[in-house]
Amino acid sequence: MVSVSLCMIVKNEEDVLERCLESAADLVDEIIIVDTGSTDRTKEIAARFTDQIYDFPWCDDFAAARNESFSHASMDYCMWLDADDVLLEEDQTFFLALKESLDPSVSVVMAPYYTGFDENGRVTFSYYRERLIKNRAGMSWVGAVHEAITPVGAVLYGDFAV
Template identity: 85%
Template sequence: MVSVSLCMIVKNEEDVLERCLESAAGLVDEIIIVDTGSTDRTRKIAARFTDKIFDFSWRDDFSAARNASFSHASMDYCMWLDADDILLDEDRKAFLALKESLDPSVAVVMAPYHTGFDESGRVTFSYYRERLIKNREGMSWVGAVHEAITPVGQTKYADFAVTHRKTHPSDPDRNLHIYQAQLDAGVELEPRQQFYYGRELYYHHRWDEALAVFERFLEEGRGWVENNIDACCHCAYCHKELGHDQAELAALLHTFVYDRPRAEACCEIGHWFLRVERYRQAAYWYALALTCTRDDRKGGFVSPDCYGYLPCIQLCLCYSRLGDQKRAETFNELAAAFKPDSPAVLHNRSVFQALSE
């Protein structure tokens, strides 16, 4: 069985750290905590789980801090978690099964990261992240913010997931300030960082600036295909906010330049036609979304609802607006197969029942 070092960077995490470490207890062989300046009970909580607690002077560089945490690891693999991450019971079991069977020649283990949830706790946003990294193999974190490790060597895709459960919002301006400080210092952002800089501008409602960054990112042609597709979608979101309806649609259609249609983009196009009351065209794109094959291992951001529930519930709406109530009801029941407790499904059922009386 391989051994694993859990390596974490923390600061003022007293409200979530115990929950995180309890979920990882018994799974890993050592716990490394790098503290970047806590003033609360974080260190006392960490000390209940490990004596390997180290200080690191924060310098607006997440990669530097994560690399510092990895430098203290002594086991075969390094695993990272954020303090507001947890491993659910079924994922703990899957993690242990992986640990027992993992071929030591594997350099990187990729695992799903669940970061968005609906009101019933079902996952609505997910993507793969590098989760276990072979120690002392020369791989390191890169990027002051939205840091990542480029896998080198054999990669394995795992079944266990990490669940991200925030209890309070983080500083909404932190990442943007880091990027702006880099740019002010004359740093040229590499493609991945340029992509995430555009996203940070978008989150701050700086639509024109975000659009310019995304368009430059796409024009330079150095981005990873999944980031290119997402950048097109974000160009569309910016155009929408700026009132550029035709440019919004064009940006969404441009996603098809990079790869086969994604259900997420098809649903966005369907919504565009729905918004302008062109229901037959909207129905076409929602139906196309249902034919798209979900492939999380491509590494992009995945919205599971777009591969089932969302197109079905929207097709119900489209056909209802077109006067085809029987077909609309059929799609409502298909949506129910994905989310039987959906308020929209339950509302639609009551409407169809009233129409049949």
């Protein structure tokens, strides 16, 4: 089984961070939180889940902050989530199955990102994002806004969604 570091960047996320971390904490092997200047209870909430909380001065560059979060990771793969993301119970099951069976030669796992919903909560828009990135494999985030990682090596399309 591969190991996973959850790597997050946050700022003033007290309203949503606990829900996100509750959905992911039992799936990952460590949680890295990089705070870019919170003035609310964000760090206090994060501290309930991890002692790996780092300050990073905001420099108008999301990629720089994400790269900072990945720099603290010690597991086989890095997974990123935004504080308002959540993994539903079914997706948690799919994630754990993937974690158990993932071939370590895979460099990047792409997963559906649900971003649009109708009035009944049904997904109306989704797209694939790089979600698990092999740690220390030479890939890094680029783009000050709408940051992304260009995959290098084997790419797998996963079943779990965020």
